[in-house]
Amino acid sequence: MKCRLIGPVVAALLLVTGCGGEGGAPAASPTQAAETSATVDPDAYARDMLQSLDETEQQIDATPESASNDYGWGTIVTSYEALAAHWETLTPPEGQELRHRQLTSQARAVADASAEVASLPLSEMGYGAGLDVVRARTDLRTAVAGLS
Numbered sequence: 811m812k813c814r815l816i817g818p819v820v821a822a823l824l825l826v827t828g829c830g831g832e833g834g835a836p837a838a839s840p841t842q843a844a845e846t847s848a849t850v851d852p853d854a855y856a857r858d859m860l861q862s863l864d865e866t867e868q869q870i871d872a873t874p875e876s877a878s879n880d881y882g883w884g885t886i887v888t889s890y891e892a893l894a895a896h897w898e899t900l901t902p903p904e905g906q907e908l909r910h911r912q913l914t915s916q917a918r919a920v921a922d923a924s925a926e927v928a929s930l931p932l933s934e935m936g937y938g939a940g941l942d943v944v945r946a947r948t949d950l951r952t953a954v955a956g957l958s
Contacts, residue, residue, distance in 0.1 A: 847901055847902055847903055847904040847905075847906070848904045850901050850904070852903040852906070853958065855901075855902060855903050855957070856954075856957035857958070858900060859913070860955065862893060862896055862897070863893065863950070863951065863954050866890065869885075869889050870882070870885055870886055870889050873885045883924050883928035883940075887921050888921075890917050890920045890924065891918070891921045893917045894914050894915075894917035894918045894921065897910070897913065912953075913950070916946065916949065916953065920943060920947055923943045927940050927943060
């Protein structure tokens, strides 16, 4: 009886832990990832990250708050979502993959925090509501500037 249960139990454990495979496509090995990032110029990568952040900030600054009913928060949301999407297309230099994912996540966090503020009733959109967004944008700028 015990021997008959071992096979199904092992198969179930493999499926639950994700060892059964997903989507049929094998994941890239760390060696493959390093091969693609080894050819990336760290200075060009840092310039592209900083330039795209600068362009995002300029786009936000150029959009008048009066253009929408949310005092410009919607512009921040869409701009930072687009920035994160752009950063996802970039290949970081070798050894910077984790930091790259963290920066992309930070850009998404700015968009998410801005969306939260934008969803507030106008009566609750005081100075304090946007403070987390200001901090997140400043932290992101500092982190990206540290790439060069």
